[in-house]
Amino acid sequence: MATRPARPTTVAALAGWFREPGVLTATPILIFFLIGFVGPLVIVLGFSFLPERTFGFHGDWTVENYLQIFSESYYISFVWSFGFAAVTVVCNLLIAYPIAYGLAKVFGRWAAPFTLILVMPLFVSENVRLFGWMLFLLKGGGILAGSMEFLFGVETGTLLYASGSTLLGLIYVYLPFTLFPIVLGLSMVPKDQVDAAGDLGANRWQIFREIELPIAMPGILIGGLLTFVLAVGAIAEAKLLGGQNVIVIAHAIQHEFTYAQNWPLGSALAVLTIVITGVLVLFAMRRLDLDMLLGRR
Amino acid sequence: MAEPAPILRMVDLTKQFGKLTAVDNVSLDIVDGEFFTIVGPSGSGKTTLLRMLAGLEKPTAGDVLLREQRINNVPANKRPTCMVFQSLALFNHRTVGQNIEFSLKMRGVSRLERRARCLELMDMLRLPKDYYGKSVTKCSGGEQQRVALARALASDPDILFFDEPLSAIDYRLRKLLEVELKDLHRATGKTFVYITHSLEEAMVMSDRIGIMREGSLIQIGTPNDIYTQPLNKFVSEFMGEVNLIEVRTGSDGMLDCDSLKIRATSPTKPAGFTDGFLVIRSEFMRFLAAPSEAENHLRGVLYNEYALGSRVQYHVRAGEHMVVIEKLREQAYRGSLNDDVIIGWDAKDSVLVSD
Numbered sequence: 001m002a003t004r005p006a007r008p009t010t011v012a013a014l015a016g017w018f019r020e021p022g023v024l025t026a027t028p029i030l031i032f033f034l035i036g037f038v039g040p041l042v043i044v045l046g047f048s049f050l051p052e053r054t055f056g057f058h059g060d061w062t063v064e065n066y067l068q069i070f071s072e073s074y075y076i077s078f079v080w081s082f083g084f085a086a087v088t089v090v091c092n093l094l095i096a097y098p099i100a101y102g103l104a105k106v107f108g109r110w111a112a113p114f115t116l117i118l119v120m121p122l123f124v125s126e127n128v129r130l131f132g133w134m135l136f137l138l139k140g141g142g143i144l145a146g147s148m149e150f151l152f153g154v155e156t157g158t159l160l161y162a163s164g165s166t167l168l169g170l171i172y173v174y175l176p177f178t179l180f181p182i183v184l185g186l187s188m189v190p191k192d193q194v195d196a197a198g199d200l201g202a203n204r205w206q207i208f209r210e211i212e213l214p215i216a217m218p219g220i221l222i223g224g225l226l227t228f229v230l231a232v233g234a235i236a237e238a239k240l241l242g243g244q245n246v247i248v249i250a251h252a253i254q255h256e257f258t259y260a261q262n263w264p265l266g267s268a269l270a271v272l273t274i275v276i277t278g279v280l281v282l283f284a285m286r287r288l289d290l291d292m293l294l295g296r297r
Numbered sequence: 298m299a300e301p302a303p304i305l306r307m308v309d310l311t312k313q314f315g316k317l318t319a320v321d322n323v324s325l326d327i328v329d330g331e332f333f334t335i336v337g338p339s340g341s342g343k344t345t346l347l348r349m350l351a352g353l354e355k356p357t358a359g360d361v362l363l364r365e366q367r368i369n370n371v372p373a374n375k376r377p378t379c380m381v382f383q384s385l386a387l388f389n390h391r392t393v394g395q396n397i398e399f400s401l402k403m404r405g406v407s408r409l410e411r412r413a414r415c416l417e418l419m420d421m422l423r424l425p426k427d428y429y430g431k432s433v434t435k436c437s438g439g440e441q442q443r444v445a446l447a448r449a450l451a452s453d454p455d456i457l458f459f460d461e462p463l464s465a466i467d468y469r470l471r472k473l474l475e476v477e478l479k480d481l482h483r484a485t486g487k488t489f490v491y492i493t494h495s496l497e498e499a500m501v502m503s504d505r506i507g508i509m510r511e512g513s514l515i516q517i518g519t520p521n522d523i524y525t526q527p528l529n530k531f532v533s534e535f536m537g538e539v540n541l542i543e544v545r546t547g548s549d550g551m552l553d554c555d556s557l558k559i560r561a562t563s564p565t566k567p568a569g570f571t572d573g574f575l576v577i578r579s580e581f582m583r584f585l586a587a588p589s590e591a592e593n594h595l596r597g598v599l600y601n602e603y604a605l606g607s608r609v610q611y612h613v614r615a616g617e618h619m620v621v622i623e624k625l626r627e628q629a630y631r632g633s634l635n636d637d638v639i640i641g642w643d644a645k646d647s648v649l650v651s652d
Contacts, residue, residue, distance in 0.1 A: 195353050196386035199373045200400035201452060210399070214390050 041274075048267035055263060065268035074252060074269065081249040082276070084163075084238075085231035088170040089224045092178035095171070096223065100182035104189075122176060130169055130240045137165060137241070161243030169237030174230055178223040185219015186212065225284055232277055249273055302364075304329040304488050305350065305456060310359035312345050319345040321512035322359070327456075327490060332482050334491040334499040336535065337509030343492040344383075344460055346509070350490065351380045351458050363455075374403075379449040380458040383465070385441055387433045393419075393444050394429040400452035418447040421484070439470050446481065459491040463498065475501045496535045500524065508532050529650045530574050538579045538610070538621045544649070545572035552649075557616050561593045562644040573651040579610065579623040581646035584630050584638055591641030595620065599636045613640055 017023055048066070051059045069075055099118075103111045121129060136143045137160045148154045189212050197207045213220075235250035244251070249269065256266030303326035312320040319342040327333050337343045348354040350361060352373035361368050368376060379400070388396050395402075397418055398411040406414075416426060422443040428436070433444055442462065449457055459478075463471045479502045482489050493499055499506045500520045508516045508523065508531075516528040527533035530541060544552040544561065552561045552575060561575065588594040597615030609629045611622040620640060624630065632638070 190384070190386065192382050192384045192386035193388060195373070196380070196382055197388075197399070197403075199351055199353065199378075199380045200448065201374045201403040202399075203374055203403075206403055210403075211388065 044267045044270050046267075047264050048271045050264045050267075052264060053262050065265045066272070068265060069268060069272065074265075077247050077249045077252040077269075078272070078276070080238075080246045081232050081234075081273075084167060084170055084234070084248065085228045087167060088174060088231045089178070089228045091167075091171050092175055092227050093182075093220065093224060096175060096179040096182050097220075100179055100186050103179075103183045104186035118176060118179065126173055127236055127240070129173070130236055133165075133169060133172070133241060134160065160241060161245055163242065163246060166238045166242035166246070166248075169241040170231050170234055173234070173237065174227045177230060178227045181219045181223035181226065182216065183219070185216035185223075188219070189215045221284055225281055229277055229281065232273065302329055303327060304364060305490070306360075306362040306365070307346075307350070308360040308362065310346070310349060310361065311357050312342070312349060312354060313357045318512055320349065320356075323512075323514055324359075325507060325514060325517065327488060328505075330486055330488055331504040332479070332489045332491065332502055333505050333507065334493060334503040335507045335509050335514075336493055336496050336499045338494055338535075341509045342512040343509050347380070347458050347460055347490065347492050350456075351378055352376045353380075377454050378456040378458060379452065379454040380460060381445050381449050381462045383461045385445040385462065387441055387445060387448075389432075389434050391433065392429070393424070393431050393433055393436065396433055396444055397447045397451055399448060404452065414451060415447070418450055422447050422481075438466055439474065442466070442474055446478075450485065454487070456488040456490060459489065461493050464493070464495075471498070478502055496523075497537065508535065526648060527576065527650055530652055533574070533576045533648075533650055538623065540577045540579065540582060540618075540620055542575045542577070542618070543572075544575045546570065557595060557618060559593070559595065561647075564644045564647050564649055566649055567651070570649055570651065573649055576648045576650055577642050577646065579621040582620060582622040582640055582642050584622070584624075585641045586639075588639055588641070592643045594639055594641035596637065596639055599630070599632065599634055599638050601634065602630070613638060615640070 018027070046057060047054070049061045049063065050057070051062055051064065103115060107114055134142075137145075139145055139160065142160075145155075193211055193215070194207055197211045202210060233250050235248060235254065238244065238246060238248040238251060247255070253266050253269045253273070256262045256269060260266075305327040307323050307325045310320060310323045311318065321342070323346060335343045335346065345354060349356050352368070352371060352375075356369055363376070363378075388399065391399075394412070394415050397415045398406075401411045401414060412429075415429070419426065419428065424440065424443050424447065428440070433441060436444060445462065463474055466474065475498060478489075478491075482502070491499070491502065496506070496508075500523075503520055505517065505519055506523055507514045508528075510531055516523060516532050518526070523532065524536065527536065533539050533541065542554050542561075543556055544554050546563070546566070547553045547560065550563060552563045554561055554575070583591060585591055585594055595613075595615045597613040597620060600612045600614045600619065602612075603610045605623075608623050608625055611624070611630060613620045613622060622640060630638075
């Protein structure tokens with residue numbers, strides 16, 4: 001394998017660097033990321049420091065947008081979004097762990113068909129699936145309420161258009177994202193170590209706490225993080241199932257960019273979301289050993 | 298002489314996995330304080346047998362008795378036994394100290410007591426004190442072996458089980474650890490039940506050996522018994538370099554060896570023996586200056602020689618046979634390859650076994 005030359009200081013050295021097969025093959029994707037990912041982020045960051053209702057890069061730099069977020073109760077959207085995300089992560093971890101344990105350790109040859117069943121709904125668009133839930137939960141004519149009335153003659157209300165149904169949607173939509181990293185984590189737990197722990201006197205709970213949980217932790221952490229990040233940015237659940245009874249942060253950002261035509265404020269909201277999420281994720285990632293997760297060490 | 302009390306008893310122990318019978322009607326008494334080794338090729342059911350004794354598998358039929366108490370349904374974590382796994386199964390996410398103290402922590406022993414016991418064990422197994430906080434993944438193979446041993450010993454179990462712990466270790470270190478294990482057995486006075494596929498390894502360490510084949514124990518005895526009186530061809534072949542000559546009993550009591558076109562004097566025949574194999578260990582085969590120097594002789598050609606350190610091994614081609622001879626260096630054959638040689642043995646140095 002060619003060794004990477006020292007930091008290029010001249011054009012010739014830079015050209016040499018680009019002759020490295022690794023650098024060369026990575027260049028197209030690097031350019032793609034610069035244009036498609038880093039570029040827009042930089043633009044959003046720039047806009048967040050421009051005066052209200054600016055549509056181009058002119059005007060004086062200001063932090064007014066950030067102050068506005070806190071003075072005009074936009075921060076409540078942050079509380080809702082991060083709150084929803086946190087509760088979704090906790091619920092999904094509790095739901096996913098037993099299923100993941102079954103997939104990784106118990107079901108054996110039935111694990112593959114079971115996985116397929118779990119994955120199948122992902123082939124359908126998220127919005128369509130959420131509309132399905134709406135039909136199920138709808139008042140009067142909904143499948144749940146209708147069935148209750150038809151079968152038992154009970155008039156029920158509806159869960160729809162409340163925080164509860166938003167949460168239901170979030171948990172439902174993001175369960176696979178929690179589940180599969182945990183399956184990966186649990187499949188890293190060697191049977192021998194579980195046997196050895198039992199042989200050394202550990203009961204079922206102690207095996208869980210001392211062996212399975214710590215070894216599967218990278219997978220659990222990744223599953224939780226993935227779900228958290230996705231749920232923070234979720235918008236459809238609150239709009240469709242929640243009936244806009246609360247405005248989540250993604251909804252607020254969308255509103256500023258479209259209806260309110262206030263790009264700088266929308267940008268400031270977006271930047272703040274990215275920063276808070278980023279800090280939380282980095283904090284959790286420090287506990288993560290990716291090499292261990294991938295079985296290299 | 299009164300039989301010493303068995304500490305562990307297997308009565309008609311059987312384990313089936315679906316249609317496969319892994320362990321088939323095994324009955325065996327293991328004496329308190331002995332080093333018992335079960336030897337068998339892979340797939341002979343020895344690991345399954347050991348896992349039933351440790352409580353990691355439930356028997357399909359039969360009983361396991363510990364000091365005459367039936368323990369079939371006692372789970373592994375409630376048995377006063379400990380196992381050293383083939384993979385060692387060290388907890389890689391824990392330190393050396395945490396590994397060794399694991400069983401004590403599970404039993405709620407205080408931190409200070411745990412640490413004292415751990416250091417005592419580390420001292421006994423010659424692990425440096427500063428390894429206490431070291432990650433087990435940073436230890437060498439031999440050190441990991443000792444950590445696994447210390448971990449198994451920590452809760453002071455009555456019986457230690459070993460599932461081929463030395464099989465993945467290089468030759469030199471394995472020899473060293475065999476000696477250490479035997480010394481550890483002596484130092485602790487505990488009952489050791491060990492399984493391996495190497496009869497050589499079993500010979501070095503064990504008080505008694507059981508040979509296992511296709512789920513059954515086919516011969517049980519001291520290393521000396523098994524070495525000198527192997528029950529059948531399977532057991533004698535398991536021992537490594539032996540000469541097996543197919544024979545049948547002639548009308549005069551001599552042995553007819555059709556493949557070598559010779560007749561040989563017979564050692565004591567097992568009851569009812571008519572035909573089978575004559576076993577002559579490689580070290581009992583001799584080079585002869587004249588045929589009269591031994592009861593039986595063969596003519597052959599020296600095919601090759603191999604230096605084995607203190608010994609030299611020769612392969613002599615005689616008819617379709619490749620006869621193996623081993624001599625100490627100072628008794629080495631002075632000659633060259635392709636020499637015509639006469640080799641021979643006495644009946645007292647041979648054993649008859651059935652197929």
